[in-house]
Amino acid sequence: MSTDYKNIFCSYNLFAFKDSKLQEKFNEWRRPSRLKHISAISILTASLYLIFSYITRSFIPADILPLATLVHVYLVPFILLLIALLAHFRVRYYLMTFLLVIAPIIASVGNMIIISKFDGYTTYQTELYLIIFWVFTVSGLKFIHALISGLFIYVSATISAYAIYPLNTEAFVLHHFWMIASLSFGILGGYLLESSQKTIFLKKEELEKIAITDRLTGLYNRVMFDKVISDELEKSKRYKRTFGLIMLDIDFFKDINDTYGHLVGDDVLIEFTNILKRHTRSSDTIIRWGGEEFIILSLEVNKEALMTLAEHIRKQVQEHDFKTVGKKTVSLGLTLNKKTDNINSILQRADQALYLSKNSGRNKTNFLA
Structure with a gap:
């Protein structure tokens, strides 16, 4: 594991990365799979509610059946199926998330009202434990949203069992124990799940960086150059933008390696890279083309501005x-x-211009239209 990766790995807290841009990138990376997950699990959960209602309708007390049917057949499955539908529309992402947070709360409140109709502890209370676990490990909610929903359910159920529809001491102790157990397992499972996703994401970022970065200088390599130049060529045609390409070659670099060795040569390349970084704009892209050759892609420039930049670098x-x-x-x-x-x-024109500079005595700047 590289030092940069270790630093990034340590840069997130319980809920999010400290770097907001990195967090947004993580959210975007995770969103497609989350939406598929949320859609599938919502449909499955709605189906299980309908099956549960069908199974229990033959032995649930008649005075409770209308309420149970309202909650288990109409209300909760409707919200879950709506969530599954919204998961296919990105513009409704925040509405979907809101519904996903409140759906288990509504299911829990409905369950609490149902069990209040029973005398004492009932097996229907186990639905609350399952809902809490579902919120953290199955729902697809972000950990922070799951925590909000889960804690609200826990507090509401505790108050209900103690003050609103009180249970006897033995039933309350058992009920409270299983609530805490469900919440503890849920929080731990949800946190570990999100942490593992962040670890996978960071490892992916590191591998992508390795693939497009020159290890010695930290600049982009030829792989990234192909992507950057392709994008700029496309933009230039679409928006009629002009950009410049500078190809640079350190003069007589082979002599350094032959005289001082490759380690000194590497030091020279690093120093040269730092010069380029100091004297180019943030919008410019610097590429290590190979060996002692570099490329600068400079956006929104004309010939005069490009020549000025090149001459400034040459003099520096x-x-x-x-x-x-x-x-x-x-x-x-x-x-x-x-x-x-x-x-x-x-590339061929920039290379030909570089050839002219080298063959006219080196330490020169040439432009080829």
Whole structure:
């Protein structure tokens, strides 16, 4: 596990990542699977309520049957099926979440009213324990939302059994014990489930970063370049945007490796990377193309702005005193995108411009239209 991954792994608390952008990314990553889960479990739970109602209608007391039918056949299944329907409409996501929070509360309140009609403790009270466990481990709710719903059910059921429809001492103690057990198992299960999802997400983020990042410099690699340049070429055609491409090559870099060794060469590449980072905009994308070659993709520029940027970088490198090796220079090849460009054509022009810089004495900047 990398150091960055360890830092990120420790960056979330009981409910969410401390980094709001990372939390939003996690939510977006998890949302499609959650919606499928919520839809499926809501339909299953509604079906089980209907089956339960059918099974119990033959022996439930006649005076309680209308109320039980209202709760178990009409009210709770209707809300659950509505949730399952809303899970297919992203614009209704927050309404679906709200209903998913209150559905178990409504089911619990209905259950409490039903069991209040019985004299003393009844097996119908076990529905409350199952509802609490369902909220945390089955419903698909985020842990914080499950906690709100679960605690509300627990407090309401406790008050009901103690003050509103009081049970005798023995029944109350047993009932309260199973409520606490359900809540404890639910909270632990819900927390572990969400923690495991966060761990999987962070590992995925780390693997994706490894796949698109140059390990030495921390810059994007050629894999990411293909994606970035493809996106920008598409945007340039759609929105008529102009972007520039700068290809850079550290002059006589092979001599560094031959004279000082590859470790010193790596240090030079890292120093060079830091120069590029300091003297480019946040909107610019820096790529390590391979070896001592780099690419800068600069957005919303014309020829003059691109030349200014390139010359500024060239001078900064020329003036920099690299550790161990002293002074070094860089050659640059520049081009702007065209309407007819693809990845190969724009790269070829930048490479040809770089070739001109190297063959005209190095430490030069050339633009090729």
